[in-house]
Amino acid sequence: MDNKKKNKAMKKTWIQYGTFAVVAITLYATGLHTEVIGFAQRGLLATGLMNPDVAEIAQARNDESNDNTALISNLDKADYNLKLIDKDGKTRSLEEFKGKVIFLNFWATWCPPCVAEMPSIDKLHEEMGDDVAFVMLSFDDDFEKAKAFDKRKGYDLPIYAPASNLPAMFQSSALPTTYIIDAEGNLAFTHKGMADYNDPEFKEFLNNLK
Template identity: 50%
Template sequence: MNKKTKKSLIEYSVIGAIILTLFATGLHTEVIGFMQRGLLVTGIMNPDLEQKAESATAEVATINSNPKADFSMNLINSKGEKVSMEKFRGKVIFMNIWATWCPPCIAEMPGINKLYNDVNKEDVVFIMLSVDQNFQKAIDFNKNKGYDFEVYSVDGQMPQMYSSQSIPTTYVIDANEKIALTHLGMGDYDTKDFKEFLLDLK
């Protein structure tokens, strides 16, 4: 075996060991999410607010021209309290479906947390809806990251209209109880345009 081949084998072994370690410790999600955060900075993944009332595109979808939202969903928060979505009827709702094992979800979380801290909680309700099988993982993740929003899990069945093959998926419901926007995939919500969009839905 020549020196060049030996060096290549050592390099591949080190890379392989790093990758295995990341997967074994669960840190691969964080690392991939961090890299995907760079994509968010470009703005190419942002929700298309101009097409919110038009038909679906690859990244942004609006279902059936602003249908009425389904408020029959029951939730459980991080304290174990049961919360009916009915409680939020008449408010603007930012609902994000996510999981701790989903790198794009992790990538968009810092921006969502900034958005949460920048808007009036009387005007906009945040439902950060975890689909982790073990909800405690979502609770621990949120606490470890120091995010300020509450996390929820579905208590029972999720209404069909919120079922998505893509996570993260974000729904925005206006004060008239209609779906104003559905965004499939990650997005940067910490923008001036998006904040104005939310406030216009009151």
């Protein structure tokens, strides 16, 4: 009798493992695993633990006597020598946005943290897109995938593909990576990893960079 129970329990366990395996294979085969993982990571973003301390950065910018030079990234002039391809296939340049605050984000559709933070960026763009230039630079091998993702999600974000080599100051091995350039052309902010950018403190930070 005990052997029958053990065999039944083992059979049930193998069925569960098999079900999980089929689901996992299906998700990877369809590419949906990225969005599933991204959705899970969005819960972590909701805690605010991943957000950069922009208040500290802002204080460093405004305090000329601050000795923490690691935070005073505004001393570095942004390199606008970056060519872009927009959704319509036109070649653009980062220099076109000179004089405005620029939100430059490196992302890809296959990157779960990128997918996780995208809704917050979309909401930020809806609110501040007239005052801040958003440059969502896709690193997908096929730019059509990025455009399809943007359309399917209903974001209508200003997405681009790189049309030239990245300037040294924008070369990052991490996705997502976000750079903020202030209206005076200074690199004011660099953040590697995901964050919730639809945050009141971050919005205030951007407004102070105009």
